[in-house]
Amino acid sequence: MLRLPGEIHAQILAHCLAGVPEEACGLLAAEPGDDVVRRCYPTRNAAASAKLYTVDPKDYLHADRDAEAAGLEIIGVFHSHTHTDAYPSPTDVAQAPDPAWHYVVVSLRHSVPALRSYRIVGGDIHEEEVTGVDEGMTGERAG
Numbered sequence: 001m002l003r004l005p006g007e008i009h010a011q012i013l014a015h016c017l018a019g020v021p022e023e024a025c026g027l028l029a030a031e032p033g034d035d036v037v038r039r040c041y042p043t044r045n046a047a048a049s050a051k052l053y054t055v056d057p058k059d060y061l062h063a064d065r066d067a068e069a070a071g072l073e074i075i076g077v078f079h080s081h082t083h084t085d086a087y088p089s090p091t092d093v094a095q096a097p098d099p100a101w102h103y104v105v106v107s108l109r110h111s112v113p114a115l116r117s118y119r120i121v122g123g124d125i126h127e128e129e130v131t132g133v134d135e136g137m138t139g140e141r142a143g
Contacts, residue, residue, distance in 0.1 A: 016080035076102030
């Protein structure tokens with residue numbers, strides 16, 4: 001399960017919408033061993049493509065260092081699909097670097113964005129529940 005505070009959910013959607021016509025991407029951080037996202041790191045898509053994404057290496061480094069300084073760790077990545085459903089593509093599966101990560105896909109195919117999250121282990125795709133968190137937490141937009 002992935003737990004997203006409302007503010008972070010909104011940040012993800014806003015970054016994905018702002019990236020159109022290209023796919024947008026970013027990283028998610030939480031406390032070690034936790035599934036509550038504490039920070040959202042919108043990143044540049046180094047691939048500059050409407051069909052695939054590559055998190056900019058400098059943005060990744062910045063997010064990783066910022067998360068570590070805050071006692072957090074990167075637990076996942078999000079990206080948009082501009083014309084397809086919120087389901088990992090074969091390219092997404094092939095590029096999934098960590099079986100412990102959450103892989104969030106935001107579909108912009110319809111007028112209302114759809115956000116879904118997956119675990120990708122050994123090429124197998126497993127959808128996981130995404131729930132909201134309303135505990136007075138605030139997401140921080142780093143960058």
